[in-house]
Amino acid sequence: MNLKERTIFHIDVNSAYLSWEALECLKKGNTVDLRTVPSIVAGDPSKRHGIVLAKSIPAKKYGIVTGEPVFQAIKKCPDLVMVPPSHDVYTRQSQAMTDLLLRYTPDIEKFSIDECFIDITGLKLIYGSDSIRLAHKIKNNIRDELGFTVNVGISENKLLAKMASDFEKPDKVHTLFQDEIREKMWPLPVSKLYMVGKASLAKLNMMGIKTIGDLANTRADILEQQLKKYGRMIWEYANGIDDSPVKSSESEAKDLSNETTVSFDITDRETARLYILSLSETVGTRLRKAGLYAGVVAVHIKNSSFKSYSRQKKLNRPTQDTNIIFSTAASLFDQVWKREPIRLIGVATSQLEKEPSLQIDMFEAVSPGKKEGAKLNESIDRIREKYGSEYIVRGSLLNFNKNHKRNKKNNV
Numbered sequence: 001m002n003l004k005e006r007t008i009f010h011i012d013v014n015s016a017y018l019s020w021e022a023l024e025c026l027k028k029g030n031t032v033d034l035r036t037v038p039s040i041v042a043g044d045p046s047k048r049h050g051i052v053l054a055k056s057i058p059a060k061k062y063g064i065v066t067g068e069p070v071f072q073a074i075k076k077c078p079d080l081v082m083v084p085p086s087h088d089v090y091t092r093q094s095q096a097m098t099d100l101l102l103r104y105t106p107d108i109e110k111f112s113i114d115e116c117f118i119d120i121t122g123l124k125l126i127y128g129s130d131s132i133r134l135a136h137k138i139k140n141n142i143r144d145e146l147g148f149t150v151n152v153g154i155s156e157n158k159l160l161a162k163m164a165s166d167f168e169k170p171d172k173v174h175t176l177f178q179d180e181i182r183e184k185m186w187p188l189p190v191s192k193l194y195m196v197g198k199a200s201l202a203k204l205n206m207m208g209i210k211t212i213g214d215l216a217n218t219r220a221d222i223l224e225q226q227l228k229k230y231g232r233m234i235w236e237y238a239n240g241i242d243d244s245p246v247k248s249s250e251s252e253a254k255d256l257s258n259e260t261t262v263s264f265d266i267t268d269r270e271t272a273r274l275y276i277l278s279l280s281e282t283v284g285t286r287l288r289k290a291g292l293y294a295g296v297v298a299v300h301i302k303n304s305s306f307k308s309y310s311r312q313k314k315l316n317r318p319t320q321d322t323n324i325i326f327s328t329a330a331s332l333f334d335q336v337w338k339r340e341p342i343r344l345i346g347v348a349t350s351q352l353e354k355e356p357s358l359q360i361d362m363f364e365a366v367s368p369g370k371k372e373g374a375k376l377n378e379s380i381d382r383i384r385e386k387y388g389s390e391y392i393v394r395g396s397l398l399n400f401n402k403n404h405k406r407n408k409k410n411n412v
Contacts, residue, residue: 014149159194216235299312299345299347
């Protein structure tokens, strides 16, 4: 198929963590909607440290930005309402959105916990060629059924669809086709281009590149001389070039992974581990749903200069247990992280197999608890699927994150 014939949607939840926390608070009887007041989701509100993970639109009006230290946000707005992150809530809401989108198409690529791509090219026979109308239909379904809003970006490729969804918010549909990039994208600051971080921004500014249009009209070979392969990549992005496919869920998977690209530089271990926890929970759930066990766990990170680091570990026995995946991934992260700002974190599992035989470690007593643990995982998944994630929370993960421990009542 000609790439120009494709139609891709990028669906991005507006202030995802904040919106999902707001819904959870309202469900518990709170009368104030966090989305209507200056509020943030942050690491540890009681100690007022950590960074801003998400903010409400009223908080944005005070100049509060995602990724800034909490103490700075409080200086900007002394009456700021702060809540700790609740990963189990985010996982449940993210899955609810995926389930809704599956009514339309199986061609869904989860890009992170709060955003995804869908390829609607094959839906034109069903819904017609009016992609904007379909985008509004999907957007409104999510708002009316799930209670939160999203932006939908529309284009021929994933890169431009993602850029489009970041235009005016919230609850909007935007297009960014190839013939629109000169008008809609090129005037934007180059910092707005996907994958341009602080380190690369400084280099681009030194080259006199201030806007995306400046970057698009710079010779690609000059950018490659200065920034290597990364220079060629962002030149292509500035010109709207991207032929990557929408990768739907794996069938007969050789590996299962999840990664997220953040809109700010992660600079502290606490925040990085929060993301690793989120990714590990998703991967563990997917392994159990597929009836698969992983023999290898890996961590992959990219810094703000787009340099990648990876490390993996072969397990003593294959697993589908979230706790083991998380603890292994967290340990690998500590080994590989060079204290550089992070823009992408991924957790992957490989060497997958069905129902592995229970191997006995010669230094470990055989314990019937191994099978009991597997049954417990399955029970947790069933209860969460039926009643929601807030009804049952993994105690070992909560012990790591004190914020979760203070705010959850039904611990396993």
